[in-house]
Amino acid sequence: MTTLAKQRSIIADPSAAPDGHLKIDWVRAHMPVLNRIREQFEQEQPFKGLKVCISLHLEAKTAYLAKVVQAGGAEVTITGSNPLSTQDDVCAALVEDGITVFAKYNPSPEEYKQLLIHALETKPDLIIDDGGDLVTILHGERQDLLPQVRGGAEETTTGILRLRALEKEGQLKFPMVAVNDAFCKYLFDNRYGTGQSVWDGINRTTNLVVAGKTVVVVGYGWCGKGVAMRAKGLGANVIVTEIDAIKAVEAYMDGFAVMPMVEAAKQGDFFVTVTGNRDVIRGEHYDVMKNGAILSNAGHFDVEVNKPELEARSESKRTVRRNIEEYALKDGRKIYVLAEGRLVNLAAGDGHPAEIMDMTFALQAMSLKHVNEQYETIGNAVVNVPYVLDEQVARYKLESLGTSIDKLTDAQVAYLDSWAEH
Incomplete structure (x- = not known):
């Protein structure tokens, strides 16, 4: 537990942490792809010295993503992306684990927005957004917080629509990765999840x-x-x-x-x-x-x-x-x-199954690393998840299932690359 996270956080019930830890432990056991990325992050420390602000449906699977980003060296702040999807016991568990939390179940609309603003006032370098709430506040009433932000990743169709509207108007102030448009997001999360x-x-x-x-x-x-x-x-x-x-x-x-x-x-x-x-x-x-x-x-x-x-x-x-x-x-x-x-x-439920969010949140973690490394090159644009990252998540998933696939022979590669061979 860090004293800083405990002092700064706004949550409903700190005593509920034990139940929250149990929920997080359960999903972690069913998220092998994210576990593998966590091991990489612990070694590489891609976010060392950086602040990351996350706005997602704040339940156990999201909590584990926050812990994976934290394992990569980040100082993590998290808030909810929907007033009714936040789970108070999960929030309490995250605070005990040193993550700053501004979220509670069923706040008033005014309180909900203020919690988002509190999260942004930590002055993040990187963001993960869901529905575009963080981006909207940053480009609206809190433009004073924009200079610190290098970029981020967006989870949903709704959020990407808002981002593309900003981009079209020439108003987007930092790069965002459209995670929702990745194959390993919409084919599995959107459809099966x-x-x-x-x-x-x-x-x-x-x-x-x-x-x-x-x-x-x-x-x-x-x-x-x-x-x-x-x-x-x-x-x-x-x-x-x-x-x-x-x-x-x-x-x-x-x-x-x-x-x-x-x-x-x-x-x-x-x-x-x-x-x-x-x-x-x-x-x-x-x-x-x-x-x-x-x-x-x-x-x-x-x-x-x-x-x-x-x-x-x-x-x-x-x-x-x-x-x-x-x-x-x-x-x-x-x-x-x-x-x-x-x-x-x-x-009215617990959201998508853990095995599904394993792939989506793996994309989020890898996209956040990508935008941190390439934000100056990308510019103020909405970009797709690089295919190499999308495919890597799928390969990790297959490996976790004990499943392998074929590989092209040299002759097959040559055939596909040539117009003359038949």
Whole structure:
């Protein structure tokens, strides 16, 4: 334990640390890729003398990433990226391990933002962001903290959209690595991680059967693909809504019904939004929904399900079960919203499986090292994870599974490199 981390941190319950340590120990045992990178970092000390600020969903897997970065020589500060996904026992454990923490479960919006600002006021050299909250504050009200920042890495689709908007306007002030766009992120984390954890959260929260029900998946990106696939596996009839014609054809050929949201709204029992956009379920959809429809969101921000328009149609609202709000509509129907419309897999669950986040957080750690080494060369731009790092994570994963793959022969390499050979 470091006295500095203990003095500076703002957490809810320091006495909860033992439970937090148990959670972190459990995920560490199931994150072999990150363990391997930790060994490298301990030897190389790539972040020696640097300050790193992390904003991610603050639960056990994130905590272990913070400890890996710390093992690389960094002074680490961490804060949450969502008010309902922070686990107070994990925060307490991190403080005992010498990491400064500004986070607690379910703060007010004002307090949540202030915790983010406190984290940035440690004047980090490098950042890891999730949804772009740190970047937005740095480029907005706290530009005084910009000169210290060398660069960072972004976790999510939503965050990358915000970063690219900044870059397009010529306003981005440091390089950011788009971790979400790496193969080992979206192919596994977005598809298999979101697919499983969303249904973990919904099933745990509702305790209702999915088989035979109609599930409407709003958006067929990699997250939507995973959610739809798992819903089908649970026995649901799946409808996909899309704005992208190519993705809509893909959903159709994957065996799902495709239709506009206003038509799907009439049929759905469960709704899951995964678009990264706002108001994808709104007033006109509530007007035609079944009595008892259950709405959930797996996008980063709680704007995909338009709650004000639902409240305007309601006579009353009450919490009927933890993380379930019942809206009693004026016409007698009832509609239910899970986890206040926030990320259902984290606000009402434990997030992605440890083995999935093992690859994602390995990419985060390696991308942070990369941007620290190359920030002057990269410039103020959003860049992809270098393919060599992406492939290295996959190789480490295969090795941890005891699995090997083929290698090209010299003749095969020559054949692929030549236009003349046939």
